[in-house]
Amino acid sequence: MTVDELKFDANGLIPAVVQDYFTKKVLTLAYMNRESLEISMKEGRTCFYSRSRRCLWRKGETSGNVQEIVCIRADCDCDALVVEVIKAGPACHTGEDSCFFNEVYQSEAHPSFSLDALYELIAGRKSQPKEGSYTTYLFEKGLDKILKKVGEECTEVIIAGKGGDKAETVFEIADLTYHLLVLMVEAGVSIDDVMGQLASRHVIDHKVKQEKMK
8 A cells, every 4th residue: 555545634643553573562652744654664764753842753863772664554444553663772762662661450360471571580680689589590600500501401392392292392492491581691682683583584584485486
């Protein structure tokens, strides 16, 4: 579809939900007018319209936290956008990764969980050691201990997978994932780093498939 098919409101604006391309986390809700949307598509980086300042603003023009656009999609009514981005730094002016960090409600039956949250928890055990914490213990023992545990968990995954027990395999993969996250924190590797590498391989794989189809 084209920009001409979008439905801007009475003020010439359209809401844009900005989403992390890798994690799919909602980063912020901003607004675009036709000009800022066209700038965004031309430059490949988010440009919004500030309702309070009544002017255009390019995300990261002062902070450096720019957002490279991967894709822009409109909803079924063509009056709202989802903008998937690869971000450089926090999305929120407060320094938070996402603008949506104030919890209003959380179901007790379905507690929230994400790899990002687990990563942050693990990182917290490194920066602020907690007595009795197994994660803190691993960091205190150092890289060699962490690598040893990763190796042990890899072996456990292989054994479980070979045994054909799905539940056991899931259990061991979870153990391995946790220890890999510990290693990532220790090595200064972020989840975005890994997701970016996987995404680049997906593009390569897609190109290989296209070549084979010729």
